[in-house]
Amino acid sequence: MTNLLYANDRPGRYPASWYAATVETPAPRAPLREEIRADVCIVGAGFTGLSAALHLAERGHDVVVLEAHRAGFGASGRNGGQLGSGQRVGQAELTRLLGAEAADRLWALGQDAKALVKDLTARHGIDCHLKPGVAHMAYSDAERRELHEEAETLQHRYGYAEIEALDAEAGHALCPSPRYRGGTLDMGAGHLHPLAFALGLARAAEAAGARIHETTRVAEIDDSGARPVLRTEEGRVEAEHVILACNGYLGGLNRQVAARVMPINNFVAATEPLGARTAKVLTRDVAVADTKFVVNYFRLSHDGRLLFGGGESYGYRFPRDIAALVRRPMARVFPHLADVPIDYAWGGTLAITMRRMPYLARVGRQVLSASGYSGHGVGNATLAGKLLADAVAGESAGFDTMASVPAPAFPGGTLVRSPLLVLAMSWYALRDRLGV
Structure with a gap:
């Protein structure tokens, strides 16, 4: 199986993103070059791993984190920075798929995820430009009605008063794109600088006693003995x-x-600072995601740039010209920015599941896993880390709720799933372009 760790990135280097350019990255942490013991060994220093390390260390566990590159290197340090409400799948659809009781529990966990991010940011003094507000914008009247129905479900079933419906006029007043027909605005959701948040979690975990080893790739996990053994180079x-x-x-x-x-x-691009032109992108400091299947998402940075995410690929290599790839959907949403200079453009690898719900599971006698956040990971991955820590400590209610969500395997196994996904996603991308 091809390892994406080194397909597009230089070992031990953060990508040349606007995020990396606007934080002070710490000195590299030493790789693991000895045999050690720990209560818990965590593989991966993104939101999930760092949150788990922090919560376990605060409980008094001896924790070691092994990261093949740098803390926050992967999707955690490259994403759109949107802290969304609920799950990647809407509550009405979750109720249809899983039943009302399960959907209610998942909504509560989604609320916990937002609260946790906000609490960690405040408690550990993480300066990640956390701001309230995420809008979901529709391309058609039918899509707007669906968004309004979901908002009504949240308001009436869960008493969630922080979301409001936007008609076409109100939507355009918020986001002056000629493409959108209104939507919703969720002021209980938020947006942040994801790499700054990840680096803050790493500092907090180390302050609590966790050990983080960077440029340390795990080659094998042996779970056959009394204690699991992880081997690195x-x-x-x-x-x-x-x-x-x-x-x-x-x-x-x-x-x-x-x-x-x-x-x-x-893929994400950051334009040059827009100055007064920001008013033709957003009139409030909120983030936006739209209703395309291959979703477009964007917000304004704290230095006045448009951060725009759009376009996906399903092979191992990133395209040569990421800026050109992102510019196409950006220009469709904002035609007046078709020629705006792009100062940064970068790609990242996230993970999806068949049902777009996180996959939490016990995958060995003493091995737990959490992943597959499907573009909804700022809150869910951070919460997953806490749920994993709780489960290690014997408090597994939250973990078990997430693990109970059915998680079908991709058809064809790991060899055939990628070509099948390319066909499926290409079809949906064509539907997006045709407006079907």
């Missing part, structure tokens, strides 16, 4: 528990997870 860890927090960069470490969690690539 130059070291070895023996632990009571193992947490897999690899998301799209799992590689071949676990077949059960790999069959259900598919890596895909997504």
